[in-house]
Amino acid sequence: MPKKGERTKSEIIGIAKKEFCKKGFSAVTMSDLCEATGLSRGGLYRHFSSTDEVFIALLEADKDDWQAEMDKAMEKGVPAIQMMGYYLEQMRTGIAEGAGGLSLAIYEFMRNKQVESVFLDARYDFAVNMMKSLLQYGQQRGEFKPCNLQMEAEHIVIFLDGLQTASAVIPFSDEVISRQLNNILETIKMEER
Amino acid sequence: MPKKGERTKSEIIGIAKKEFCKKGFSAVTMSDLCEATGLSRGGLYRHFSSTDEVFIALLEADKDDWQAEMDKAMEKGVPAIQMMGYYLEQMRTGIAEGAGGLSLAIYEFMRNKQVESVFLDARYDFAVNMMKSLLQYGQQRGEFKPCNLQMEAEHIVIFLDGLQTASAVIPFSDEVISRQLNNILETIKMEER
């Protein structure tokens, strides 16, 4: 069972995530976190000595479990279109709920901190590779058109990230979002006749 | 000839743009701008009383530039492919030079300022409309494939914005960037045969 300290830490991270989503990275101060968590300055500092630390912990806790999920689905032979549809739907919901917000904070955080850039690269590579394997899987099953896997995967990942990021600030209508996400699917699908 | 004051203002904006591109919005302080422009605090404040003001002036100046340039090119009958190519090349250069563009700064700026959010919507709409008219222009000249103008324009704008934004933080290789930008052009171009 986790110790008291660990539990407090998790709580802090959870609350901090909301703050970062709402305000971005640099606009969140330790004071804000004190207030939001109800901890005193000293109390908060016992666990994290800067917003940087909180943010990094948050990112680590936030790693997606898409890979595992996808592997399982592939094994089961779930149709690629269905998997992609599910993924896009998740994204749509996230955006609609205004939760897409962490990306902006991440960008804000990483910029001006060349040091850890590696982290972000890895995150991006990971996303691209996942997308690549999904596209390939779809092509093998004859559901997706043949295409330049690397390029298409990159394109989709970058586009979705852009959509998510922009959504944090521009109030896209549901219609626009749906239209765009749909378009992704249409673009890669084998043409029906 | 413009008065001294106006000239100084323009200079400030030009220099500020570089700063905002490099560091995002909130990381740029009035002090930074003083140093970068070589002005004293008071001198800077005579023209702008906050980074907000500088930024807004910058955005306004930025918009005008594009509009004018494109109108002129269309009048002259410049080929759509050339115009698009030029636009994409500009973007490529900007990214290559590490001037990840203003997008990130804009997002940062707008978040937490619901008031002016309208401003951002307008900017987005403006970009989409510009892209739409470029696509239409290309179609009329038989250079571009027919397509759903609105959707395609939105897609391109969001993608390019995402690419630019991500570039500010992820060190994409020249190859990746070129490949992606090229792909945009290929996607809309009329198929040769």
Added chain:
Amino acid sequence: MPKKGERTKSEIIGIAKKEFCKKGFSAVTMSDLCEATGLSRGGLYRHFSSTDEVFIALLEADKDDWQAEMDKAMEKGVPAIQMMGYYLEQMRTGIAEGAGGLSLAIYEFMRNKQVESVFLDARYDFAVNMMKSLLQYGQQRGEFKPCNLQMEAEHIVIFLDGLQTASAVIPFSDEVISRQLNNILETIKMEER
């Protein structure tokens, strides 16, 4: 005839007086005076190089001409009660019109500038002496009760000054003012029977 410069100076002083009455001394900045007079910074500085200078010039221009007036009235044998009544009435009107205001600015100005304190002493002495000679005149004519001239004059001067000063900030009703001013007269008048 006064030169252009002198005329501008007078105008500045006139406008400055209003400002000082309204806001006190330290709250008035050179910028305020620029705005109020419609002059540019440089223009104003040509005439006065600080609010101090403006204020001093203002005080010098503001010297009362009570002495002369009073001497004349005494020669004519105007009743002391009438003279005192006139003086008090002037004060009442001034307060009612909210014009009592300069005293506060003067205090603000003099405090922290021990140097020129002499100026204020003289102003006070002058007022006391005037009051003394008025009281004496009234006593000689049998209109005023005998009293300790010095003490009574001081008392009245200090009281009236306090009343004026307080009026700048506390919205005394007309009734209160009249009652208090009346009381002064009653106190010094020979009892009727």
Added chain:
Amino acid sequence: MPKKGERTKSEIIGIAKKEFCKKGFSAVTMSDLCEATGLSRGGLYRHFSSTDEVFIALLEADKDDWQAEMDKAMEKGVPAIQMMGYYLEQMRTGIAEGAGGLSLAIYEFMRNKQVESVFLDARYDFAVNMMKSLLQYGQQRGEFKPCNLQMEAEHIVIFLDGLQTASAVIPFSDEVISRQLNNILETIKMEER
């Protein structure tokens, strides 16, 4: 026992009072208070976020003191003359020590803050009422002459305030002050025979 924070607050107020008495309101800066109290900027700001706040707290603390003291004395049946004498003596000492009192600072503070003007009115009313009850108390005990309570109280309050205010700027001799304060007492005392 009061917490550390409260104690510090009181200390700040005590020291601030001296500063305000010496320099008036607007001439006192937060920096001055830092220096005077020995606190750092942040330390001071933890307790008060502006000189306004300090000043208001000061006024409130000030008021309470007087109220309590007088109530106690009346209960004990202390002679009115003695109470009045004590009050006047306090004032004399204050003036002699160059602590011209807060009046000037109060006036400076209130001007330009119409909002809180009510506060000042209340303070004035409070002072008048206190004086009224003291006069009444003295009359009931046969120590003071009968008089128009309201008018006399107003007169005394305004005069003393004027004396205090003027003292901050005009270097009255001890003799003048004593003479004037004495006169107040003589004016209200029952005539001995």
Added chain:
DNA sequence: AATGAATGAGCCTTCATTCAT
């Protein structure tokens, strides 16, 4: 572990004042 008082650095903002035009 937790509290909250205190520190000090850094940014923001306003002015009096100067100076080229």
Added chain:
DNA sequence: TATGAATGAAGGCTCATTCAT
């Protein structure tokens, strides 16, 4: 004389961070 751009000092305010309790 007048203009308004520019300077630099002074003061206001906020935060990350430390520390005694």
